[in-house]
Amino acid sequence: MSPESHPDPYPAYAAPSPRARELYAAMLAFMAQEVLPAERAYEEHRHAAGEQDHSVPPVIEELKAKARERGLWNLFLPSESGLTQLEYAPIAELSGWSNELAPEAINCQAPDTGNMELLHLIGTPEQQQRWLRPLLAGEIRSAFAMTEPRVASSDATNIETRIERDGDEYVVNGRKWWISGAADPRCAVLIVMGKTDPEAVTHRQQSMVIVPVDTPGVRIERSLPVFGRQDQHGHCEVSFTDVRVPVSNILGEEGGGFAAAQARLGPGRIHHVMRALGAGERALAMMVQRVQVRTAFGGPLAEQSAVRERIAESRIELEQARALCHVAAHIVDTRGNKAARHAIAAAKVAVPRAVCAVIDRAIQVHGGAGVSDATPLAMLYGWHRAMRIFDGPDEAHLTTLARHELTRPPLFDLPPSLFDQMRDVDAEGAR
Template sequence: MDFELSPTARDYLARLNDFMDEYVYPAEDDYASWRMEQGHNDHRLPPIVESLKKQARAQGLWNLFLPDVSGLSVLDYAPLAEVTGRSPDIAPEALNCAAPDTGNMEILHLFGTGEQKHRWLRPLLDGDIRSAFAMTEPDVASSDANNIATTIRRDGDDYVIDGHKWWTSGIADPNCAVLLVLGKSNPDGPRHRQHSLILVPADTPGIRVVRDLPIFGYHDQHGHGEVYFDEVRVPAANLLGGEGDGFALAQGRLGPGRIHHCMRVIGMAERALELACRRAHARIAFGKPMAELGAAQHQIAECRLAIDQARHLVLHAAWKIDKYGAKHARGDISAVKIVAPRVACDVIDRAIQIHGGKGVTDDTPLAGLYARARAMRIFDGPDDVHLRSVAKNELAKYS
């Protein structure tokens, strides 16, 4: 296997690093100040990010996640996504490479009708609107998508949706124009043919957003909504694929999305390690810089070893997707979905420890990075489910 980047990817990477240094990192304080002033109930995109989006698009750093647009392989995209993960609130959004839009765009790109692409995909690719993905439910174990209880019922030329969702990421943003909703359309059908996936305009009557769910007290700019669907009626033409295709489409969406999250979380870990090293050099303890103390050196060495191992696992999974397809790399995707956020949590925790009391405040990005990395061990499938998948793949070799 060969992890060498293509010339196109190397060019993108150089330009992206320059963009991060010149525009993104200097914008972080502005972004944080604006959100603090507005309060967590204001989910508008901070003006600084709108400015960054224009700058990124002008530089051709736009929609890099989509191979048919960027010309990049999954392996090529990995280091780019990692770099954006160093500033996860700003950089993915600035490049139009932020979840859940990326996964939703991939589904529309692959399975949308001409009309669906014209109405929803084009404005998403242009960064004019946002979208949400509504799968998880509070009343069932949604890690097994077959438990999803929201109903999608055919009624003449329409479908009618009833149900209760939460962690509907993206729905609080005023620019959210469409939801992809997974629901049960044929409860008596075969296990993996009971569900359908449907496009629901965000302003459709019957949608009620109850609240935005925080993560360890942090409110995402786009929101993680708890949502009720009460007799929500949309045209039958809004169905993605056919009836009963929902489970397969949702799983197909989650595969690439998972590895993109893993790429970004490696960048989060690298940012934490950089902050830890800078702190260790600058902070004097017991008469010398912390960088000269064995305890700090041990922590930093462990971080470097863990990050490099996790990165190679992510690159291997990306290489396998490129060579054999996402379906044949499912076990590898499950493996990195376990390892990458675990490593990030551990590295960020060590960086917090090196920072002392400052590490648990918002004076550094560390507390926010930890909250995001820890949540990743649950969303897109908890560790326990992915461990089960890895175990089944391993045991099958000897059955």
């Protein structure tokens, strides 16, 4: 592996620490030696158990133990790892090469990372001891219950689930869906978003409460497939019927749910984007390998100009997407999540688009193998196409970006355009 063929994973302005480079090298070796070879055992377990079975393939816990031995654990959380977001980005990208195995192996998997960030930022000492400690240790899993079937949940102010105070308890009633991770037998706790005060100002109506999964009234109704494929952890529809939890289970302050959701989603979105780049790189690598060994119409596919253009376009798109991701991570590190919101929004739109385009091209050159389970491409496409919807759909991010552009002043006072001058002449003539 030469530096020319595999350039430095960090941008020139990053100045990563020696520890960051050591962890990147360790992750590179871990992926090659442990994770990618373990994919067969994972798929064999899932196939034998059946897609409706959400039991945990034994290889997961084996990989987690090996990752901890190598120091590859909780790298997403700066307070635990000592890494900046930009230092973590190339490591997260490597994990995206095997999105079903690697993120969990290093305890950097969604939705647990976002929930751990919330508990770390605004959890009480008691909440952190009961829930954050076992999550950081990889002993339990969690889920984040916000999306609802009856409303457009990309606008959190639409949420209808009620969280009503009754003495020393909150009573939760509502229905959620696409609650990722809730079918996993290790899922012990839900962070639930609901309305505590529908009469308050719009962004102070919502609150978050911690609900243990085994609380009476919590029911996992079903696990929803993504493009016909069941996830091992499940994307579930969950109902809450007169679910009672202590008032001490409020996360943060009452009425602070909307602000907490934004704080959670910022880092979560950028982490999704980091991992997505790894999937795009894997698809491109598969495409390059395939076209060099597949012959059609008298020669290798790699000799056809149309195929070469697709490879080149894929490399350009991935590099552009990576640059946006790294810029967003750098702003998070240097100026904070709020300052990075527009850069994160841009990356959240651009990266899944680029990755889906690259995976689609890889599917095309693989033919029938590309749309079957003979390769991971169909699975990768389904997940990353869905990424353009979860954690905010493209349209929500584009609206945010457009609003920002429309409200900020231009860099210069622009001279009148030719059109404006002609309009002024017409107006003068009319007078």
